[in-house]
């Protein structure tokens with residue numbers, strides 16, 4: 271019996287067979303029993319994953335320690351870390367694939383939009399001039415230009431929401447657009463996380479594929495225990511993560527993301543990168559975060575001023591390289607034309623913009639000092655923890671008072687937390703600029 275009628279299922283079934291992430295599982299009993307067991311399993315899974323993450327994080331702290339510690343690294347421990355990393359990567363894979371099934375709404379036609387000689391001006395100001403452009407299904411397009419260059423206007427033209435002054439825009443078939451705009455999206459602060467994703471149902475259902483909302487929230491790094499908390503209890507970054515979860519639960523085949531990376535932590539950024547990279551539909555991405563753009567886009571639309579827009583294959587780095595090359599060639603040609611007999615001077619390497627920003631954010635003097643001291647603090651905590659582990663493994667400790675034994679246990683656990691906090695600090699200080 272295959273049905274979406276839960277009341278009916280609950281009344282008649284004696285066994286539920288579930289297909290989740292490509293695995294079939296059988297649960298004896300009625301539908302309500304299955305739901306309870308499933309929620310428990312998801313919770314256990316989240317707990318096991320959290321434990322695993324903690325171990326991995328500790329091992330990452332260890333491997334990242336200074337040169338001195340590096341000499342004493344054990345081969346076995348490094349091999350174990352590599353295995354842990356692989357397991358972690360595989361887990362993300364499963365999640366990514368599961369979501370892809372949810373995302374793939376109805377496919378759009380092969381051509382999403384075709385623009386010919388499109389121009390648009392607001393009063394005296396020309397935003398787009400004589401623009402020819404074709405977007406195909408699956409293109410991931412980055413838009414780059416200073417504030418007010420016309421990125422939003424160009425997007426509206428491409429998606430047929432704004433009529434051009436001149437030229438034609440032909441839209442493809444079956445296009446369903448979903449937007450992610452942190453500034454404008456509104457979340458009901460009183461609604462729960464689960465209700466925000468899938469109002470009135472415990473299931474997220476798109477294109478015939480269903481997933482329990484707890485599991486879906488888990489994919490977006492919300493623990494099952496939080497599914498029934500109100501939106502107002504979330505931090506700003508968590509709200510953005512929830513908006514992303516809602517975006518990917520919509521049956522769209524064209525996603526438009528305007529500055530999606532503001533306020534997202536590293537893990538969510540990676541998740542978003544993976545989601546967008548694997549997303550089978552078309553993506554338009556406006557972002558000032560070059561690393562993020564480079565990771566996701568397959569082509570870039572760049573404002574070259576005065577209504578001129580140009581398409582480059584690849585991401586920001588490719589655009590910079592290509593435009594530097596073009597500028598160098600132009601300079602060479604100009605030099606040749608101006609002074610044909612002069613000795614060939616090295617071509618100036620000039621581009622429309624400066625070289626890419628350094629990958630790491632600029633630290634204040636105080637932060638740099640803190641970062642430099644972190645390995646020492648981590649090493650001290652680890653050697654303290656090692657000494658405690660030895661005491662716990664030996665017999666002498668147990669001839670002392672029970673309070674003393676409990677104290678050693680407690681300090682050992684406390685060091686775990688301190689190490690985690692230092693690792694997080696290390697991540698945030700040494701992470702890329704955003």
Ligand SMILES: Nc1ncnc2c1ncn2[C@@H]1O[C@H](COP(=O)(O)OP(=O)(O)OP(=O)(O)O)[C@@H](O)[C@H]1O
Nearest residue numbers: 392393395397415416417418419420421422423424
């Ligand atoms: N409906 C409108 N009427 C008049 N002017 C407009 C209209 N929409 C946009 N503009 C102007 O056109 C220019 C381009 O705006 P647009 O919002 O497309 O830029 P943007 O590149 O997306 O900017 P930002 O990076 O700041 O979001 C701006 O100067 C804006 O004031």
